[in-house]
Structure formats: C-alpha cells, structure tokens
Amino acid sequence: MPLSAVISSSLNPRFRSALALREGRERRRAGRILIDGQREIERALEAGVRPVEAFVDPDRLSESWLEAQAEHLGRDGVELVMVSPRLLGRLSYGDRDTGLVLVAEPPTRTLDELTLPDVPLIGVVEGVEKPGNLGAILRTADGAGLSALLVADAATDLFNPNVIRASLGTVFTVPLAVGTAHAVLAWLRDRSIRIVSARVDAAREHTETDLTGQVAIVLGSEARGLSTVWSGPDVTDVRVPMLGVADSLNVSATAAILFYEALRQRRAVGAPGGRSVR
Known part of the structure; x- marks a missing residue:
C-alpha cells in the first residue's frame, strides 16, 4: 500500500x-x-x-x-x-x-432509536462519575447479555479512554443510549418495563425479587446513590445484603451481582436473557 x-x-x-x-x-x-x-x-x-x-x-x-x-x-x-x-x-x-x-465518530443512539427484544433486560446507571466504573459495568452488561445500558444524567464521557479500556471495547457493542433521568424513567414506563432500583436501605434483598420478564435494573452514583426520580409505586427497591461494617459495594460490583442474578433467574425458568442466553 x-x-x-x-x-x-x-x-x-x-x-x-x-x-x-x-x-x-x-x-x-x-x-x-x-x-x-x-x-x-x-x-x-x-x-x-x-x-x-x-x-x-x-x-x-x-x-x-x-x-x-x-x-x-x-x-x-x-x-x-x-x-x-x-x-x-x-x-x-x-x-x-x-x-x-x-x-x-462516536456511535450515538437516542432512547427512541433503541431496538429491544420482546423480553428485554435493561441496565440503567444514573450519574456514575468514574470512567473505570462505567467501563466495568459495560463489560458486565455485555457478559450478562443485557439488551441495553441506559445512562441517565451522564456524569462522565462515555468514550473516555478509561471507559473504552475498562469495558474491553464493549462500549461499542452493548446497545447504549443517554438521556436525563426523567426521560429514561418515562421511556421505561411508556414500554411497561418493570423498574428495580438498587438502594442500601431497601427492605427486600435482590434474590427475593422477580427479575424475569421485562425488567430494568437501576443503579445510582458512587457518592449519592439514586435520586428521588426513581421513587414511586411502580419502582421496586432491592438491596444486596451487607454483613460487615460497610453499607454498600462499589457500583460496578453491585451491577455484576444484580445483572447475573437476573440472568440466573431467567435461565431457571427458561426465559430469554437480554440479547441471548448462552
């Protein structure tokens, strides 16, 4: 050449x-x-x-x-x-x-441009600030076969070099869309997708919650957790049990636990995962 x-x-x-x-x-x-x-x-x-x-x-x-x-x-x-x-x-x-x-050119997709399967498993992250955490969550979303990852009130550049590296390039392969928290919540409700939010003070543990069917798992920022936007009668709060002195896990660790619990449950009942079940 x-x-x-x-x-x-x-x-x-x-x-x-x-x-x-x-x-x-x-x-x-x-x-x-x-x-x-x-x-x-x-x-x-x-x-x-x-x-x-x-x-x-x-x-x-x-x-x-x-x-x-x-x-x-x-x-x-x-x-x-x-x-x-x-x-x-x-x-x-x-x-x-x-x-x-x-x-x-960075691949960009609006919420309305997303194409979902009949029974989607969606991840939502609100205000996650650290590129390494966002990259790790994307890598987990890819591994667990999520249908999409929605970034609400983005607090870091989705294509920061550390996001690309921590995700092992899955930032390019996982269906991804960005919007305000209000817009993402409205989009989920319009599609009758059940909303499960991770909160340290939730009464119910994550294994006690049905994560089959159309589900969105919502995680908050490292410092503040989820905003009050994700409160309402149609939002199910869950927690990962913490038996030590710390009250929470890193957001990427919580994402891994919840995404794979959803995959486990869906496999157990023979239901679709997100994109596919291998």
Missing part, C-alpha cells in the same frame, strides 16, 4: 488535532474519539464504528495484525497517517503498543 510521509514533529497540525482528543472537552467539540488497543479496535470495527483516520507506526506494518488492519482500513477508504513511534505513544492511552490509533 502507498505510504504517506512519516510525521515526526509534535508541532504537526494533524497530530496536534488528534492529540487534543485526549481531552473530553475537545472530544465533545470535535465529535471525535480516539480508539486504541487490539481488542478495542477490533470490537469497534466489528460494531460498525467508522474511523475517519488511522495513525500508524510504519515500522510495524510487517506485523500480521497491524498489516491486516491497515489493509482493511485502506480498502474502506480510511486514510492511513504514518507517525513516529514516539508520537503514536503520545496518542495511545497508558501503555498500549499496537502500532495503531483510530480517530472515529
């Missing part, structure tokens, strides 16, 4: 534009994100994410994985921008060393 001249100066405008995407404010302004890491890149491309350009270390193009990705991207008309290893390292998050960083 024809190669462009290698960019080696950090003052190069193209490199500087890409580097700026390490910051959330610039990602929002430009409507672009950075994707690196072998699994993350593969999952993004398999999910239909469209790169607008690809930064490549030309010294590593003989490596089989990078060569295959570069050929695939080139066939799709994505421009390959050659940069020195030093500059590529500045674009990468952490210690990533795959020789490739993509600039892409």
